[in-house]
Structure formats: structure tokens, C-alpha cells
Amino acid sequence: MTSASDAQTDRSVLPITERYTLIGWLRRNLFSDAFNSILTLVALVFLFFVARNLLRWAFATAEWGVIPANFNLIMRGQYPATEAWRLWLVIYLLGAVVGVTWRLISGQFSGVARLLLTIPFFLMLIPFFSMGTRLNLFITAVASAAGYYIEGYLPIQRRGRAAVYFILAYLVIMLLLLRGFGADDGPMPPVSPILWGGLLLSLLLAFFGITLSFPLGVALALGRQSHLPAIRVMSVIYIEFIRGVPLISLLFMGQVMLQLFLPDGFPLVDRVLRALVAITLFSAAYTAENVRGGLQSIPRGQYEAAQALGLSAYQSTINIILPQALRAVIPVLVGQFISLFKDTTLVALVGIFDLLGIARTILANPDWLGTHQEVYAIIAVLFWIFSYSMSYASRRLERRLGVGVR
Amino acid sequence: MSENETAGEIIICQDVCKWFGDFQALKDCSLRVKAQEVVVIIGPSGSGKSTFIRCINRLEEHQAGDIIVDGIPLTRDVRNIEQIRSETGMVFQQFNLFPHLTVLENITLAPIQVRKMKKEEAQDTAMSLLNRVGIPEQADKHPGQLSGGQQQRVAIARSLAMSPKIMLFDEPTSALDPEMIKEVLDVMQELAESGMTMLVVTHEMGFAREVADRIVFMDAGEIVEVGTPEHFFTNAQHDRTKLFLSQIL
Numbered sequence: 001m002t003s004a005s006d007a008q009t010d011r012s013v014l015p016i017t018e019r020y021t022l023i024g025w026l027r028r029n030l031f032s033d034a035f036n037s038i039l040t041l042v043a044l045v046f047l048f049f050v051a052r053n054l055l056r057w058a059f060a061t062a063e064w065g066v067i068p069a070n071f072n073l074i075m076r077g078q079y080p081a082t083e084a085w086r087l088w089l090v091i092y093l094l095g096a097v098v099g100v101t102w103r104l105i106s107g108q109f110s111g112v113a114r115l116l117l118t119i120p121f122f123l124m125l126i127p128f129f130s131m132g133t134r135l136n137l138f139i140t141a142v143a144s145a146a147g148y149y150i151e152g153y154l155p156i157q158r159r160g161r162a163a164v165y166f167i168l169a170y171l172v173i174m175l176l177l178l179r180g181f182g183a184d185d186g187p188m189p190p191v192s193p194i195l196w197g198g199l200l201l202s203l204l205l206a207f208f209g210i211t212l213s214f215p216l217g218v219a220l221a222l223g224r225q226s227h228l229p230a231i232r233v234m235s236v237i238y239i240e241f242i243r244g245v246p247l248i249s250l251l252f253m254g255q256v257m258l259q260l261f262l263p264d265g266f267p268l269v270d271r272v273l274r275a276l277v278a279i280t281l282f283s284a285a286y287t288a289e290n291v292r293g294g295l296q297s298i299p300r301g302q303y304e305a306a307q308a309l310g311l312s313a314y315q316s317t318i319n320i321i322l323p324q325a326l327r328a329v330i331p332v333l334v335g336q337f338i339s340l341f342k343d344t345t346l347v348a349l350v351g352i353f354d355l356l357g358i359a360r361t362i363l364a365n366p367d368w369l370g371t372h373q374e375v376y377a378i379i380a381v382l383f384w385i386f387s388y389s390m391s392y393a394s395r396r397l398e399r400r401l402g403v404g405v406r
Numbered sequence: 407m408s409e410n411e412t413a414g415e416i417i418i419c420q421d422v423c424k425w426f427g428d429f430q431a432l433k434d435c436s437l438r439v440k441a442q443e444v445v446v447i448i449g450p451s452g453s454g455k456s457t458f459i460r461c462i463n464r465l466e467e468h469q470a471g472d473i474i475v476d477g478i479p480l481t482r483d484v485r486n487i488e489q490i491r492s493e494t495g496m497v498f499q500q501f502n503l504f505p506h507l508t509v510l511e512n513i514t515l516a517p518i519q520v521r522k523m524k525k526e527e528a529q530d531t532a533m534s535l536l537n538r539v540g541i542p543e544q545a546d547k548h549p550g551q552l553s554g555g556q557q558q559r560v561a562i563a564r565s566l567a568m569s570p571k572i573m574l575f576d577e578p579t580s581a582l583d584p585e586m587i588k589e590v591l592d593v594m595q596e597l598a599e600s601g602m603t604m605l606v607v608t609h610e611m612g613f614a615r616e617v618a619d620r621i622v623f624m625d626a627g628e629i630v631e632v633g634t635p636e637h638f639f640t641n642a643q644h645d646r647t648k649l650f651l652s653q654i655l
Contacts, residue, residue: 299500299502304498305504305561307491308494308496312520315520319515
């Protein structure tokens with residue numbers, strides 16, 4: 001960091017022949033003295049061997065055939081192939097949601113959004129995809145563009161509200177499509193969550209884990225600051241209990257004990273939902289502690305100004321305190337949500353077939369014995385893509401919200 | 407209640423006491439302020455000036471004595487507290503604007519939330535208030551983009567948006583660079599001339615002399631002396647007052 005900025009300041013004073021040349025840059029940054037030169041050479045030799053072996057493995061040794069052969073399994077687990085169109089419909093609509101959101105915040109977000117729109121086209125290049133898959137990806141891109149243009153026809157002051165309604169409607173439709181309804185031989189037969197799997201399930205667990213634990217966590221953080229002793233004590237006990245227990249043990253408790261806590265006659269909660277409850281309760285406690293940090297960063301003067309204006313405690317919390325507190329903790333919260341996404345892999349240990357669970361079933365298949373390296377590498381890449389996207393989006397969001405910060 | 411109003415007294419403080427732990431910050435402070443009166447409170451730091459005016463809108467809770475604002479007794483009753491707060495504007499030393507909202511949103515928030523005013527109406531009021539304090543062109547900026555003097559004027563406009571009957575000023579110019587003090591004092595003077603009841607804690611003796619109807623001198627948690635500006639600057643009675651004035655003038 002410092003060397004980069006030093007180099008930049010150097011540039012303005014260096015003679016013109018020294019500026020912007022590769023040799024000059026190398027000399028300043030990598031070969032500035034004998035010791036640095038040796039370090040550079042050693043590192044280069046090391047990197048050469050690592051890269052050579054990695055590439056040799058990736059292009060010569062690895063048997064990538066395991067991935068195309070199990071691609072559907074990796075993407076959607078045991079979700080029936082005859083109902084796969086419902087998943088595509090969910091993805092089309094997701095494309096439309098992205099388009100609508102892009103229009104809503106274009107300007108600040110347009111670079112990212114353009115990138116998002118190109119994703120389906122890049123995916124279409126993947127060699128082993130069938131023409132049907134490519135067509136579906138193309139429709140997704142069309143849906144994105146349609147969402148973008150339709151949102152554009154709305155008057156500007158209506159766009160925000162329209163987008164929120166659309167996203168809420170999307171969540172409901174998504175669940176209906178995934179879960180199905182009506183008779184088993186009807187147009188949309190129910191698909192039990194037990195059959196959901198692979199990337200689909202990992203993303204759903206993470207998404208609902210995040211969206212459900214967030215409000216609960218904020219409520220707990222506020223509860224912990226409450227003047228009412230009962231609420232404060234209950235919040236503290238909850239947070240400290242959950243934070244003192246590993247997620248895996250909560251997952252097992254969810255599987256074997258959740259039904260005991262529910263009233264008699266409550267319908268049997270399926271395995272996946274039990275895991276989701278455990279993940280949500282776990283994540284909420286951490287969200288609460290992170291949000292509490294944000295609440296403590298708000299100066300007392302903000303509370304006093306709100307009080308002096310006659311705002312009630314509720315009004316000042318919603319309008320003054322929370323917006324500032326949450327903005328302050330966006331990086332921490334996103335970090336926590338990324339680790340929540342990765343932690344969903346623990347559900348593989350309680351017999352749920354998320355990405356990691358599916359990887360284990362593929363490897364247990366006699367046809368694909370010994371393909372651990374390939375399968376785990378692909379799982380890691382998939383996780384990395386989504387985790388990195390989250391962290392990238394959060395950096396953009398921070399920058400966008402940075403306007404007017406003290 | 408009617409008795410107070412006929413007397414025209416909008417703030418009545420009787421034997422107000424306040425402790426922070428063992429330390430007594432206010433000792434039997436009594437003060438009556440008439441409607442449209444401008445009262446300036448001066449005194450050395452730590453003398454309880456700020457604590458005193460912060461008791462009036464219950465940012466601090468007094469432990470003994472009575473405070474009655476516009477006929478409403480200040481008790482633990484939340485409804486009374488909220489009513490008094492919505493009739494009493496306050497301007498702080500550190501401005502305390504809401505940094506995540508624009509200037510316009512800072513001003514319209516309380517009228518919309520507390521007075522249930524329509525957004526358009528609140529914005530019209532806010533713009534006319536920004537005109538009054540002289541910075542209508544800053545409406546869409548965030549507070550962090552304004553100078554200290556501009557921020558304090560926004561803070562005054564924000565309080566005025568609630569159409570308060572009383573304005574409390576807690577050292578409004580103490581955090582400002584010298585060249586910005588005047589622009590804030592000018593707004594306050596204009597406000598005083600318009601007939602606002604004002605209670606001002608300040609170290610600006612020029613302002614006190616020119617604008618105040620009465621000056622209150624506090625020291626060590628007590629109201630030592632109350633009088634007109636002439637009385638104060640020419641004929642102060644107490645030694646403590648004389649000492650303080652000799653130190654700052």
C-alpha cells in the first residue's frame with residue numbers, strides 16, 4: 001500500500017524517461033536492493049513450481065468428466081428433472097428482479113449491473129451445456145432487460161415502491177414454485193424440501209438464513225440496550241447462550257429437539273426447515289452483537305436531538321439511530337453473512353444434501369471413485385464466486401451510502 | 407394554569423435541584439420566564455447553566471422542585487414530556503444534525519413524524535425556514551458538506567419547523583470558528599425580535615447586552631443574580647458576578 005503510493009508520488013518528480021516504464025517499476029518495487037532482489041527471485045521460483053504443478057493437474061491429470069456428468073445433481077440435488085422448469089422460471093424472475101433493481105439504482109450501480117447482465121452470456125459459453133440450458137440462460141438475460149425497461153416506464157417517484165413490491169412478490173412466487181402445491185398429479189406437484197439440494201439448497205439456506213436472522217438480530221441488539229430489565233436480560237441470555245455453542249451442535253439440536261419445543265399436534269417440521277431454524281437462530285445472535293457495535297457508535301447528541309424534537313423512542317430508533325448504526329456495520333455484517341453462507345455446508349453433517357453433501361454422494365458413487373480433487377475444487381470455486389460477489393456488492397454499497405457521512 | 411397564563415409566565419422553575427451522584431449540579435434554582443422574553447444565562451463552566459436548561463425539556467431529570475412549561479407540569483408522565491418537547495425547540499453546541507439525512511430531510515422529519523404533517527407542506531415550511539436563516543441553496547446537501555455556521559443555522563431551522571413556543575440554546579456558538587459566530591447570532595437576534603421566547607446559554611457578552619431582556623448569572627449550581635443587561639454590566643451586586651465579569655470582559 002505504502003510502496004504503491006510512494007511510487008505514485010515518485011512519478012511526479014522523476015525525470016520523464018523513468019516514468020511509466022516497466023523496467024523502472026520493476027527496479028523500484030522488486031529489485032530495489034540486493035536483499036529484495038533475492039527475495040523476488042526466490043518467490044518467483046516458488047510461484048513457478050506451484051503454477052506449473054497446478055496447471056499440469058488442471059489440464060492433464062484432472063478428469064473433469066465428473067462435473068458435466070453430475071452437473072444437475074450439483075445444481076439442484078434430487079429436485080425432479082420433470083419439475084426443473086420451475087427452477088428456470090425462478091431464475092428468469094431473478095433476472096427480472098436484477099433488471100428492475102439495476103434501473104432503480106442505475107448511475108451508481110450501472111457498472112456492476114452491466115456485469116450482471118453479461119453473466120448469462122458467459123455461462124452460455126460453458127462447453128458441456130445443452131442447447132436447452134443455453135436457451136434458458138438467454139431467456140434469463142431477456143427477462144433482465146425486460147425488467148430494466150419496464151421499470152423505466154414508471155415515473156421516478158414510483159420506482160422504489162414498485163421495486164420493493166416486485167421483490168416481495170418474487171419471494172412468495174419463488175417459494176410457491178419451489179415447493180409446489182395441489183395434488184401430486186396436478187400441474188405443480190409438491191416437491192419436498194428433502195429433495196432440494198446442491199447449489200440451489202446452499203443458496204436458499206444462506207438467503208433465508210440471512211433475511212430471517214437480520215430482523216431478529218436487530219431486535220435482539222435493541223433489546224439488549226432496552227431500559228426494561230426483563231427484555232434486556234432475556235436478550236443477553238439468548239445472545240450469550242447461542243454464542244457459546246458451536247453451530248454444528250445447534251444443527252444437531254435442531255434435528256433432534258426442535259419438535260419437542262413446538263406445541264403438541266404441530267405438523268412435523270422437515271429436516272431442511274429444522275436446519276434453517278438452527279442457522280437463523282445462530283446467525284441472529286452474531287448479528288445482534290455486530291449491530292450493537294453500531295448502536296454504540298452513535299453519539300449521545302443524536303438521541304438528544306431526536307428527543308428534543310419530540311420524536312418518540314420508536315420514531316427516533318427507526319429514523320435516526322438504526323439507519324446510522326446499520327450503515328456503520330455494513331462491512332462487518334456482510335463478513336458475517338459470507339461466513340454464514342459458507343457455514344451452511346455444516347448441514348451436510350446432519351444428512352442434508354447441500355453442495356458439500358452432494359459432493360459426498362457423488363464421491364460415494366462407484367463410477368466416480370477417486371475424483372475428490374475435481375469435485376472439491378469445483379465446490380470451492382462455486383463458493384468463492386458467490387462469497388466474492390457478496391463482498392464486492394457490499395463495497396459498492398458502502399461507497400454509495402458513503403455520501404454525507406460525518 | 408390560567409393563573410400562570412394571565413401572569414404571562416411560560417416557564418416556571420421553582421427550587422429545582424439536580425444531583426449527579428453525590429455532586430449537586432443545581433441548588434434550588436428558581437426562575438420565571440415571560441412569553442416573548444429573551445433570557446441569557448451566563449456563568450463559569452461547570453456552573454450548571456447547561457444542566458439547568460436541559461432540565462426544562464427533560465434531557466436531564468431534576469430530582470426536586472417544580473418545572474412548569476406553558477402550563478404543563480414536567481413530571482415522569484411521558485405524555486407531558488412529549489408535549490413539552492414538541493413545544494420547546496433546542497439548539498445544541500455540537501449542532502447534532504442527523505448526518506445521514508439531507509438538510510431538507512433533517513428539517514421535515516419531526517413535523518412529518520410528530521405533527522403528522524403532509525410531506526409537501528413540511529417541505530414548503532422547511533424551505534421558507536431555510537430562506538429565513540439564509541441558506542435555501544443548501545437544502546439538498548448533507549450536513550457534513552456544510553460549514554459549522556451553516557450547520558447551526560440548519561439546526562435552528564430544524565427546531566423552528568416544529569413551531570415551538572420556546573427556544574432553548576445551549577452554547578450555540580461555542581463550537582464555531584470566530585468568523586461564523588456572527589451569522590448564527592444574527593439569526594438568533596432576528597428570532598428574538600420576532601417575539602420568540604428564548605433561553606440562551608452563551609459566552610457572547612455582546613449578544614447578551616444587545617438582545618437579552620434579562621441576564622441570569624449562575625455559579626456553582628446556584629442562580630446568583632438576575633437583572634437587566636444595564637444592571638449587569640454597570641451595577642452588578644454580587645462579588646461572584648463582578649469577579650466573573652471582570653475575568654471575561
